[in-house]
Amino acid sequence: xxxxxxxxxxxxxxxxxxxxxxxxxxxxxxxxxxxxxxxxxxxxxxxxxxxxxxxxxxxxxxxxxxxxxxxxxxxxxxxxxxxxxxxxxxxxxxxxxxxxxxxxxxxxxxxxxxxxxxxxxxxxxxxxxxxxxxxxx
Amino acid sequence: xxxxxxxxxxxxxxxxxxxxxxxxxxxxxxxxxxxxxxxxxxxxxxxxxxxxxxxxxxxxxxxxxxxxxxxxxxxxxxxxxxxxxxxxxxxxxxxxxxxxxxxxxxxxxxxxxxxxxxxxxxxxxxxxxxxxxxxxxxxxxxxxxxxxxxxxxxxxxxxxxxxxxxxxxxxxxxxxxxxxxxxxxxxxxxxxxxxxxxx
Numbered sequence: 373x374x375x376x377x378x379x380x381x382x383x384x385x386x387x388x389x390x391x392x393x394x395x396x397x398x399x400x401x402x403x404x405x406x407x408x409x410x411x412x413x414x415x416x417x418x419x420x421x422x423x424x425x426x427x428x429x430x431x432x433x434x435x436x437x438x439x440x441x442x443x444x445x446x447x448x449x450x451x452x453x454x455x456x457x458x459x460x461x462x463x464x465x466x467x468x469x470x471x472x473x474x475x476x477x478x479x480x481x482x483x484x485x486x487x488x489x490x491x492x493x494x495x496x497x498x499x500x501x502x503x504x505x506x507x508x509x
Numbered sequence: 510x511x512x513x514x515x516x517x518x519x520x521x522x523x524x525x526x527x528x529x530x531x532x533x534x535x536x537x538x539x540x541x542x543x544x545x546x547x548x549x550x551x552x553x554x555x556x557x558x559x560x561x562x563x564x565x566x567x568x569x570x571x572x573x574x575x576x577x578x579x580x581x582x583x584x585x586x587x588x589x590x591x592x593x594x595x596x597x598x599x600x601x602x603x604x605x606x607x608x609x610x611x612x613x614x615x616x617x618x619x620x621x622x623x624x625x626x627x628x629x630x631x632x633x634x635x636x637x638x639x640x641x642x643x644x645x646x647x648x649x650x651x652x653x654x655x656x657x658x659x660x661x662x663x664x665x666x667x668x669x670x671x672x673x674x675x676x677x678x679x680x681x682x683x684x685x686x687x688x689x690x691x692x693x694x695x696x697x698x699x700x701x702x703x704x705x706x707x708x
Contacts, residue, residue, distance in 0.1 A: 387689045422696045425645055426664040431543040434556045438538045439531060441560045446567060454567075455527060 377405040382412050389416070390423050510536065515579055522570050534563050537580070540666070541587050547661045548591040549598075550650050558594050562587045577675050584668070585676045588658055595654065648698035656691035663688055 382405045388394045389402055406413045443455040510518075521529035541562050546555035565586050573582050649657055655677075662668045662676065663684075674681050 387685065387692065390692075418696050418700070419692060422692060422699060423664055425641055426649075426660065426695070427667065429547065429642060429645060429665055431539075431546050432552055434538075434542050434559070435552065436556060438542060438556065438559055438563070439534045441556070442534060442563045442567075443531075445560060445564055449564075454525070 377401050379409065379412060382406065382409070383415065386416055386419050390419055516575070519570065519573065519575075519579060522567075530563075530567055533566065537583060538563075540580075541583065544584065544587050544661060544666055545591055547646075547649065547665050548588070548657060549594060550646055554594060554598070558590050559587075562590050565590070578672070581672050581675050584662070584666075584672070588662070588676060591658075592654060644699060644702055645695070648695045651698065652691055652694055656687055656694065659684055659688045660691040660695070664692070 382402055385394060385398060385402050389399060394402065406416055447455040518529050518532055522533060538559065542555055542559045545558045545562070546552060549555050549558065562583070566583065569586075573579065649660065652660060658677065659673065662673050663670070668676075670681055670684060673679075673684050677684065679687075
């Protein structure tokens with residue numbers, strides 16, 4: 373413990389003291405100085421009061437619902453991709469990549485389906501031609 | 510909420526699960542709004558900025574690697590938004606001020622000064638009640654950007670020095686010395702406000 377702590381040394385410790393970050397020995401030395409020194413006592417009291425006032429500051433509640441505001445903005449900026457009303461808010465969303473892959477698969481199926489229908493049509497046309505040829509013969 | 514539950518929520522958010530996002534907003538909206546309100550001093554601006562903070566979270570959640578607490582990452586986003594908004598507001602104010610007539614400005618300042626000097630009490634008396642709150646908000650508004658940020662994070666939001674170091678990317682010694690100057694500035698503002706009644 374240092375009972376001969378001067379003003380400058382004492383005031384340099386005020387912040388840590390208010391924050392409760394001083395060791396026991398330094399804290400005791402500071403308290404001893406403050407008890408004997410009116411100007412330091414007053415300065416420390418004012419700092420404590422100031423910090424206590426800051427810690428007690430209240431916050432008014434927001435006037436509007438923050439979540440709704442956030443959802444509205446995201447919906448607008450994503451052009452309806454997120455936070456659209458209805459089933460899309462269930463939390464599950466099909467990724468665009470999967471949708472694209474399914475579209476490609478569908479196009480392939482349709483293409484081959486149409487191609488096979490055309491083949492069938494061509495085969496039946498040919499068979500009809502052969503049958504007509506046979507009838508003529 | 511336990512850290513494991515929070516990690517799960519963040520994983521869901523990374524998959525763009527809207528319900529997980531809603532839960533996160535509900536969990537942190539009061540803290541974010543409180544922080545932003547004290548940094549900006551305006552309820553309307555604070556509401557708008559708090560919304561922007563959560564939109565950034567939604568967009569940038571993939572960048573959160575879990576190296577710090579989620580709340581620390583969130584506070585960093587919030588403080589950055591506040592700084593940007595203050596710059597924007599300062600530019601607007603500057604523009605508006607240029608358009609003001611000089612005489613009008615002088616008379617307004619005189620009126621403000623008179624109102625302030627006649628309504629205040631001693632520092633140790635006025636740190637209670639509405640007048641003290643108004644005065645503290647006024648004093649916080651007069652701090653420079655970095656001091657205000659540190660004061661709000663430490664003294665109002667009650668964050669640890671370690672968290673503040675992570676949010677501001679400043680060394681602990683710098684944080685402490687700037688915070689000390691900020692507290693002194695607030696105290697001196699209260700003292701100046703108290704002087705007229707002391708006489």
